[in-house]
Amino acid sequence: MGRGAEGATSPASYRHWTAEHVRFADLDPLGHVNNNAFGVYFEQGRVGFARESRLLEGRPGIGTVLARFAADYLAELGHPAGIAVGTRILSVGRSSFVFGQGVFAGERCFAVAESVTVLFDLATRRPVALDPAQRRLLEAWMESFSGAR
Amino acid sequence: MGRGAEGATSPASYRHWTAEHVRFADLDPLGHVNNNAFGVYFEQGRVGFARESRLLEGRPGIGTVLARFAADYLAELGHPAGIAVGTRILSVGRSSFVFGQGVFAGERCFAVAESVTVLFDLATRRPVALDPAQRRLLEAWMESFSGAR
């Protein structure tokens, strides 16, 4: 059990940010944010990245699905709280790539996650290769991260 | 990226089962069960195991929290569908233990997960050690699995 990839718990490691806040509905009977609500925060960060980076533009009928998700929960989070989801690209494959993410309140990291994400044909329901423009886009985000360290 | 621990995708690996079904509300805009709904199925299996095994009996004020969760999503799942969540114990530590789980429809495995679960004092909000009875209980479940192979 670790804390995700190198630098995962440091805000300085992320260049893409999504503003969120804890909803009362994110709490479970233990009075803290449930792990599946953290899952929603991470999803919101990935969806925000895809939209703002224009990753899927020019590829109608193509979406993304999760193949693997792994998260470390580092501290309890309560309500109300303003949070920010940091998102970066950790690696790029043929038809998949890996998101690295962290949920922060201020400088403090409450959870980190890695998500293996597969490009997916919505008609055939099968994986499909990243095209050269998508690969360049993801590699540029990946490098910008490395340069930032 | 793997498929979880050995035997994780085989129903024969599990001795504790929780019946579930897909709700319409578990679907996302892609028309399939969202990964966070799978997270709810896995939670339902862990909660069912804890209740039916009486893991927390005799320890008032003690609950469990997730420290780490890792899942592989193997196939799309739609609505309606009857499913079953298989749950086993993969390892036992001092104040934590690891659940291994699978979501099945019939013999087919749609997702597997491992969850590092920490015994937790609900007043101090700090980890607390498993007592000898809890350790024996979890080890008995772990061995019953090994014997079943």
Add this chain to the structure above:
Amino acid sequence: MGRGAEGATSPASYRHWTAEHVRFADLDPLGHVNNNAFGVYFEQGRVGFARESRLLEGRPGIGTVLARFAADYLAELGHPAGIAVGTRILSVGRSSFVFGQGVFAGERCFAVAESVTVLFDLATRRPVALDPAQRRLLEAWMESFSGAR
């Protein structure tokens, strides 16, 4: 404030039933089923009715949306619990109809709801009239209820 339409809290008033159970994830920090989880139970009953009655068969590209939803919460519900959602048709209009529903555990009613549901063209995103077959189907369900009293 009332208890819905006549007979709403009596299981004898319903002919269509959907089996459900409370999930741990349906609980909120007060330790009981949150009102929005009841909303999911009611939705599951409406979706089950639409599928099993074949209401939308022969009308591709047509779905249903909620125009109005009103629920009375009569008693707290906990976890675990097996429940059943009873569904009936209270009235039929030109492009809409009204569901009456109740959530029961055994004979006891925990919540009732009425849902004004509109037939909806998924391409134009506009209401569309019920066709004669749909009207007959809904009226038959409505009458079967009256006859049952």
Add this chain to the structure above:
Amino acid sequence: MGRGAEGATSPASYRHWTAEHVRFADLDPLGHVNNNAFGVYFEQGRVGFARESRLLEGRPGIGTVLARFAADYLAELGHPAGIAVGTRILSVGRSSFVFGQGVFAGERCFAVAESVTVLFDLATRRPVALDPAQRRLLEAWMESFSGAR
């Protein structure tokens, strides 16, 4: 079927506001915000009102529960969207009061709701009377609304 209490669809009717935004997870397979996600927005507004008005201060062990909820859904809402939940007090009873609310994006109203809310003893799980300070607080919020028209 109506549009709630007088002025319910006008932003000018509300003095308490809660900022929200649509999450991807709020969407259902029809690609729009599900009615139960609207239910979460309304809940977030009520919880924000209770906290910011200090309605429950000085009354330990007392919470609120919903007895009745009625909503009109006026237009489809998509993702992403910034929204605001307006909240007012429509009436005050002995142990209950009625929230009136609207969900807005800009000036446009997407849904309105009325929620009969009961003061509730978390130990006995029974309704309990509003004390004089709570009554004054709620009546002041109710009057401030009337004055604003």
